[in-house]
Amino acid sequence: MKNITVIGAGTMGNGIAHVFAMKGFAVVLVDISQAALDKALGTIEKNLDRMVRKEKISEADKAATLRNVVTSTDLASGVKNADLVVEAATERLDLKLKIFKQIDEAAPENAILASNTSSISITKIAAATNRPEKVIGMHFFNPVPVMKLVEVINGYGTSKAVTAEIMELSEHLGKVPVEIKDYPGFAANRMLMPLLNEAFYTLYEGVAGVQEIDTVMKLGMGHPMGPLQLADFVGLDVCLAILNVLKDGFGNPKYAPCPLLVNMVAAGKLGRKTGEGFYNYQGAGKDLVVAEQFA
Ligand code: 3HC
Numbered sequence: 001m002k003n004i005t006v007i008g009a010g011t012m013g014n015g016i017a018h019v020f021a022m023k024g025f026a027v028v029l030v031d032i033s034q035a036a037l038d039k040a041l042g043t044i045e046k047n048l049d050r051m052v053r054k055e056k057i058s059e060a061d062k063a064a065t066l067r068n069v070v071t072s073t074d075l076a077s078g079v080k081n082a083d084l085v086v087e088a089a090t091e092r093l094d095l096k097l098k099i100f101k102q103i104d105e106a107a108p109e110n111a112i113l114a115s116n117t118s119s120i121s122i123t124k125i126a127a128a129t130n131r132p133e134k135v136i137g138m139h140f141f142n143p144v145p146v147m148k149l150v151e152v153i154n155g156y157g158t159s160k161a162v163t164a165e166i167m168e169l170s171e172h173l174g175k176v177p178v179e180i181k182d183y184p185g186f187a188a189n190r191m192l193m194p195l196l197n198e199a200f201y202t203l204y205e206g207v208a209g210v211q212e213i214d215t216v217m218k219l220g221m222g223h224p225m226g227p228l229q230l231a232d233f234v235g236l237d238v239c240l241a242i243l244n245v246l247k248d249g250f251g252n253p254k255y256a257p258c259p260l261l262v263n264m265v266a267a268g269k270l271g272r273k274t275g276e277g278f279y280n281y282q283g284a285g286k287d288l289v290v291a292e293q294f295a
Contacts (some may be wrong), residue, residue, distance in 0.1 A: 001169060002026055005082040007075065007099060009040035012089035012116050015144025018044045019173050021068035029071045030078035037071040044069065047145055075099070076106040081222070086138055088116040091241045096120060097128040112162055114138035118238065119189050119245040122155035124184045132157035136166050139186060142234065145197035150177045151186050184249025189242050196239055199227035200258035203294070210294045222284050228278040229288065232271030240265045
């Protein structure tokens with residue numbers, strides 16, 4: 001594989017483009033918004049700078065990585081030479097089905113089509129294409145350049161050869177792939193989201209405050225971030241979408257999203273990306289500041 005097209009220039013898309021480009025792949029990063037593409041290139045450069053500062057890569061590696069990424073606002077031309085397409089668009093089934101239909105029409109016949117979806121059925125996505133055996137989940141974790149895990153999700157019709165190729169490719173990227181079956185939330189989010197949801201309820205019911213909840217999990221369980229900070233980092237809209245997939249997919253109300261989360265998303269407080277969630281990210285400085293609502 002040489003040519004990788006990444007669809008979606010958000011947090012996950014730019015991270016995925018970053019790791020492929022650093023390994024020498026030719027990457028086309030596609031988004032409908034030129035502004036999102038420009039921002040993504042800026043983020044990749046900033047993250048490469050951090051790696052240069054930490055002496056993990058050289059200035060020459062940084063320059064080579066940046067040279068390996070081109071951008072496009074046109075999906076059809078962006079995928080036309082792809083060996084692998086990794087879709088990392090917004091977590092909405094209707095959107096993903098539309099995108100996969102378009103990719104299937106424009107990408108070479110032998111290209112593998114992967115989705116970075118965090119919980120939407122790979123089997124449903126594959127059904128929008130004429131090549132279900134070549135459709136697979138490749139679920140990266142944020143921040144993509146740092147987190148080692150890739151969940152490799154086999155849809156109902158994914159061929160064994162395609163799975164083997166994606167497992168090998170993930171290892172080549174320096175990641176640790178694990179094979180997962182295609183059920184709601186796969187494995188990671190099926191375990192993570194109920195934990196985050198319980199943290200939202202713990203706050204909502206007034207059992208403990210924002211900092212107290214995060215301190216419990218950081219110092220009591222050794223988590224690098226508390227669950228509320230992690231939810232802000234993932235995006236509260238993403239958490240809500242995944243909890244709804246779990247609730248509907250299993251038909252089990254135990255996954256019902258906490259009303260506080262629902263309200264925060266309705267209010268546009270989506271976490272770090274909007275400047276406020278459980279914490280407020282607008283001020284300068286590294287210290288976490290609890291959002292006014294919860295102070
Ligand atoms: N790009 C590249 N490198 C980065 C980076 C980025 N965006 N962010 C941090 N780093 C590197 C730093 O350079 C540093 O490297 P070093 O250890 O070699 O010096 C290392 O990561 C740690 O960074 P910092 O010291 O600045 O900060 P922290 O020690 O607080 O670590 C963190 C930051 C790695 C994000 C850590 O807090 C963490 O592991 N948090 C939990 C992350 C997590 O759970 N992610 C999964 C989210 S769920 C998901 O993505 C699935 C989805 O479907 C919902």
